Amino acid sequence: DAGVTQSPTHLIKTRGQQVTLRCSPKSGHDTVSWYQQALGQGPQFIFQYYEEEERQRGNFPDRFSGHQFPNYSSELNVNALLLGDSALYLCASSSQGEGGYGYTFGSGTRLTVV
Amino acid sequence: GQQLNQSPQSMFIQEGEDVSMNCTSSSIFNTWLWYKQEPGEGPVLLIALYKAGELTSNGRLTAQFGITRKDSFLNISASIPSDVGIYFCAGPLYNTDKLIFGTGTRLQVFP
Numbered sequence: 001d002a003g004v005t006q007s008p009t010h011l012i013k014t015r016g017q018q019v020t021l022r023c024s025p026k027s028g029h030d031t032v033s034w035y036q037q038a039l040g041q042g043p044q045f046i047f048q049y050y051e052e053e054e055r056q057r058g059n060f061p062d063r064f065s066g067h068q069f070p071n072y073s074s075e076l077n078v079n080a081l082l083l084g085d086s087a088l089y090l091c092a093s094s095s096q097g098e099g100g101y102g103y104t105f106g107s108g109t110r111l112t113v114v
Numbered sequence: 115g116q117q118l119n120q121s122p123q124s125m126f127i128q129e130g131e132d133v134s135m136n137c138t139s140s141s142i143f144n145t146w147l148w149y150k151q152e153p154g155e156g157p158v159l160l161i162a163l164y165k166a167g168e169l170t171s172n173g174r175l176t177a178q179f180g181i182t183r184k185d186s187f188l189n190i191s192a193s194i195p196s197d198v199g200i201y202f203c204a205g206p207l208y209n210t211d212k213l214i215f216g217t218g219t220r221l222q223v224f225p
Contacts, residue, residue, distance in 0.1 A: 004156070031211070033211065033212075033213075035213075040218075041117075041217070041218075042117055042118075042202050042204075042215030042216055042217055042218055043157065043202075043213075043215045044215070045212045045213060045214070048211060048212070056210055056211065056212050058212065090156050090157075092156075094211065097211070098211075103159065103213065105156030105157050105158070106156050107154065107155050107156050108155075108156050
């Protein structure tokens with residue numbers, strides 16, 4: 001039973017560029033949430049997708065956007081990259097309404113902005 | 115962003131010792147979660163607590179939901195080298211799936 005799959009595992013981008021990160025949820029899960037984890041910090045909630053719509057959002061600028069596809073997989077897009085966007089980006093999947101109890105996290109994508 | 119405060123920030127202990135860590139918040143939570151994160155991996159759920167005063171165990175791990183609902187505690191008994199990692203508390207904001215994470219406690223176990 002595959003868990004949450006994220007790609008790529010590592011990425012290096014230049015300031016001002018755009019990046020797309022991908023996530024496939026655990027089998028049976030229909031909700032995908034994205035978190036940003038800066039070095040030495042706990043994860044910070046970016047947003048959550050369910051039924052192909054953004055349902056909840058954290059305190060992140062509009063440069064951060066996402067998408068969910070009919071097969072429940074999701075993408076996180078970040079435009080106009082800043083050095084401060086360097087972080088581990090985690091995808092978490094759950095069944096709708098059970099995220100607080102049943103999140104399964106992926107191993108993350110390590111983004112470095114230079 | 116909002117975070118829960120965890121202490122201690124880091125711990126260096128010898129194999130076999132017991133470990134205690136805690137998590138505090140200025141806000142009430144109705145659920146407390148404890149996660150462990152190892153290098154290069156995402157957080158893995160260890161224990162979930164749903165009721166004030168609740169005490170729940172998972173093997174050598176025991177966690178408690180504070181009576182005030184503003185804190186939680188995690189104990190690890192007879193630590194072993196594979197306990198190494200960062201332990202995070204977390205809780206969902208009221209009526210949402212948005213998890214707020216703590217600042218983390220880094221645990222190192224020496225043989």
